[in-house]
Amino acid sequence: MKLMRSWVESANSPETEFPLNNLPYGVFSVDGDEPRCGIAIGDMVLDVAAMEADGLLRIADDLVLDVPFWNEVMELGPEAWARLRVLLFGFLGEGAESRGMVAEYLIRQSQVRMHMPLLVAEYTDFYAGMQHAKNMGDILRGSPDLPANWLHIPIGYNGRASSVVVSGTDIHRPLGQTRAAGADAPSFGPTKRLDIELEMGAIVGTGSTFGQPITTAQAAEMIFGFVLLNDWSARDIQAWEYQPLGPFQGKAFGTTISPWIVPTAALEPFRCAEPAREVPLLPYLHEKNPGFFNVELEVQMQPADAARASTIARTNYNRVYYSAAQQLTHHAVCGCEMNPGDLLGSGTISGPERGEFGSLMELSWAGKEPFTLETGETRSFIEDGDTLTLRGHAQGDGFRVGFGPCSGRILPALKMPGWE
Incomplete structure (x- = not known):
């Protein structure tokens, strides 16, 4: 499999850990704000919690990204996980029509503090x-x-x-x-x-x-x-x-x-x-x-x-x-x-x-x-x-x-x- 190219230029570097092929789940905060769910892409974090709150991203009937952990998304199961991934490819892939809107939800990783990405049950x-x-x-x-x-x-x-x-x-x-x-x-x-x-x-x-x-x-x-x-x-x-x-x-x-x-x-x-x-x-x-x-x-x-x-x-x-x-x-x-x-x-x-x-x-x-x-x-x-x-x-x-x-x-x- 080759690199999946993104309009986020830093995601296309062979040195980054977070190309479009990855899209890992994390929880972050900025300047003391409440922690929220994000996705890593290149040297940026995509604020998917804000995107869901604004109606731009929806993977379930109810809000599932309005909490500072990924457990509610986990509980939706593999079909929902795959659906989220497809939506993210559409938002972040090279030539995406929604680039202008999505760019407003990107924050540099150097500006964020990372938190536990999940509530550990056992x-x-x-x-x-x-x-x-x-x-x-x-x-x-x-x-x-x-x-x-x-x-x-x-x-x-x-x-x-x-x-x-x-x-x-x-x-x-x-x-x-x-x-x-x-x-x-x-x-x-x-x-x-x-x-x-x-x-x-x-x-x-x-x-x-x-x-x-x-x-x-x-x-x-x-x-x-x-x-x-x-x-x-x-x-x-x-x-x-x-x-x-x-x-x-x-x-x-x-x-x-x-x-x-x-x-x-x-x-x-x-x-x-x-x-x-x-x-x-x-x-x-x-x-x-x-x-x-x-x-x-x-x-x-x-x-x-x-x-x-x-x-x-x-x-x-x-x-x-x-x-x-x-x-x-x-x-x-x-x-x-x-x-x-x-x-x-x-x-x-x-x-x-x-x-x-x-x-x-x-x-x-x-x-x-x-x-x-x-x-x-x-x-x-x-x-x-x-x-x-x-x-x-x-x-x-x-x-x-x-x-x-x-x-x-x-x-x-x-x-x-x-x-x-």
């Missing part, structure tokens, strides 16, 4: 990166062998929707219990092993019925779009608490997503084959149209005093072993009701080489092999003042489809009464 994090699972087994148990269930089932845990924040939100270093090697009892204080997890997030657009399983084909149609996702992790807190029930406080203090939800339709040209299977999946997880996408990903790290960010890892979304549709299908197979606004994290995405690892735990091999940034600093885990940024895009013929940055800065731990 948050589930999966463990779908094979190389990451092998690396973590090697680090924690001395063996890269996968758990017995890993090749058969999308492993996940239920997280905290309240912890999900938009890119640009500062994260305080979390407090918690840890136990030092050889110690008889735990101690309390800020994590010393603060980490990231490079992930993609799938946004559930339409829900399922309580008690009713869904197929992978149904699951694929339910997915509204995708975001970049950083599941911040306190590795030492997690190590003490995770047995026998899994992650808890070590994962509940912050999960950052990119500000723009890229529609599934925008990623269609970048579908790719499923990975080779060492053992067959059970039939309910089979996909006729594999839901894997070729999206290039990278991690950048910038200490507070560094002149610039350093790229510390590059990998690809196609490294995951289970697709978002397979994860969603498995989530609902027991009868669990899925809701509009549910967020599914892919799990950490790593490739086979050191420069493709999607967490600092892997990059520094649990602190045993510190790495050096391009600006000279060394790191094993995240220090106060460090900013971590995830970036990603699908590369087309003369265009790219991107998500905007998924960025967060780490602030010192907050004091609490009784702790010094």
